[in-house]
Amino acid sequence: MNVGYLFRELYYQKRRTLTAILGLSIGIALLIILNALSMAYRQAAHAPLQAIGADISVQRPGDVPKDLAGAVFPCSAVTISQAEVEKIKGLPGIRGMGEAVLLWVFDPNRAWIVLGIEQQNSVGPAILRSAVTEGRFFQEGTSEALVEAAYARQFGINMGDIISVADRKFTVVGAVDASRAAKIAVANVYVSLGDAQNLALSSKQLQSVSPFKPGDVNLLFIKADQEKITPLAASLKGILGKKATVATPDSFLKLLGSLFALSDKFTLAASLIAIIVAILIAFKTMAGNIAERAREIGVLKAVGWTNRNVVTQLLMESVVQCFLAGILGLLIALVVAFGLSFMKISIPIPWDMAPTPHFLPGGGDQIFKTLRLPIHVPWTLALFSFVLSVVIGGMTGALLGRQIAKIKPSEVLRHE
């Protein structure tokens, strides 16, 4: 192979070279962007639960008492028994589990959303320990409570105040900014899990429709091995019944409704189309190149270049073009990805995961988790696309080797 000849050919045949490089680079850029978008949506789908350190949330829908008074369960989250919790803990792929009790408390002059949370747990709403903005976190067994900061401001609740929730007195010891937490963990009042369980246990209304025993809960948050989330979701439904609400990144992905979010098959098909288009562009350019240069190839053969010499020269031209196209494609993809990273997406939270009673003001509004599209181009994808580009160049050059071998110098060099 003669390097000088190679670069002269690429330089002097600018139009041909640029067409090949641009065409292929757009194909490569498309491939990278499509896959990066798909990965970004998948990552975004983790966001609603990621804020409380979980991958899966579990609820069981049920009935609400006809007479809404005192502590009741929302219709979307009724009793999950301790026995069921133990069974779930034994499922393969579970790395951690948080428990909570969510209550609607209808007092004569106020309705509270009360969430009973654990003292210490990196999975589930106990993570709110780090979101205390004023005062301190409550201590177990002391009838202490935290109040959501905005709610406290709205209703003039201060540190040290005693609040009455379902006839139980709680001392407000801190305020929590839950605005950054998962919507599912947003409540007005946070008490210890034990206190919330006691509220549930002592509520006749609640017990009448959803029997609740010591140790039972109504919300579960699970941290799981990523590859086991899907089978785990199926196992959870097996334990809690088909009607159980098991929210996973996949279920949020479906709610997103984007083509990229909806289907792996779409991304795969679009990527394949991008690759095929890239190959066709490279092949067409190279084939056109050989057709245009038949006479030149005839000269090379006449003056003593073997087929191998000619094929190597043209193959390396193709590889260099595809190498440059790979770099350009990657740069285009990085620029587009940077632009797309400013795009905001809103993930709808299903109504049954919203803690606010739908019949209260604002309770029926659709809530969203809004975030910037977490798009980036992983180096593995960049490397794969770059290598693919060079391989396309090599393949194209090699495939056209046979065409080159068929060129007979005597035929193409006959004078006009």
Add this chain to the structure above:
Amino acid sequence: MSKSTILAGEGLSKKYGTLEVVKGVSISVDAGEFVCLVGKSGCGKTTLLSLLSGLERPTKGDVVLNGKKINGSSEDELALFRRQNVGFIFQSFNLIPTLSAWENVALPLFPVKMTGEERKRRATELLTQMELGHRMDHLPSALSGGEKQRVAIARALINKPKIIFADEPTGNLDSATGDAIMDILNRLHKKEGVAILMVTHEVELAKTAERLIRMHDGEVIS
């Protein structure tokens, strides 16, 4: 075949389908001899040249070039053989448009293992002989027809061939430039002792050769 024969074709025929373009031609060229093959357009001269130079395979007959029977060789063996023994000059010059004059001259040496400087030195030497030392780095598009053909002659000589095959080398040139090219070929033949087999349809040009072979309808007539 005498000891001094550099090229011999024996009973050469070439058929394209049912059309027989060359019909049982036998021909020989001695080392250092300047032979002209003349005949009207379409009489089979260029095909015969292609058969004798190993660019094309005969349907029948044998070609012996520099002592080697070449018609049984593979394409790549033929290419290597041409690189080492043969030079070509074409009517339409057939220079590579993206390479400079000296690179075009050095083209047969590109696949040969040698330094770039050595290639350039040999190309420069030949271009200087052709009085083109000042046009070394020019692209073919910047050269006149006569200059292009002189570059092509230098390319034909770069591998020190035993024989040069020239197919209508003056066909694309005006008469004065054509005469100049014929002078160069004659000088080369006399000074370097290179055998030349030239195809032309111009009998006047052919008269400068040592021997004339006339073709008509695929056959040698004299």
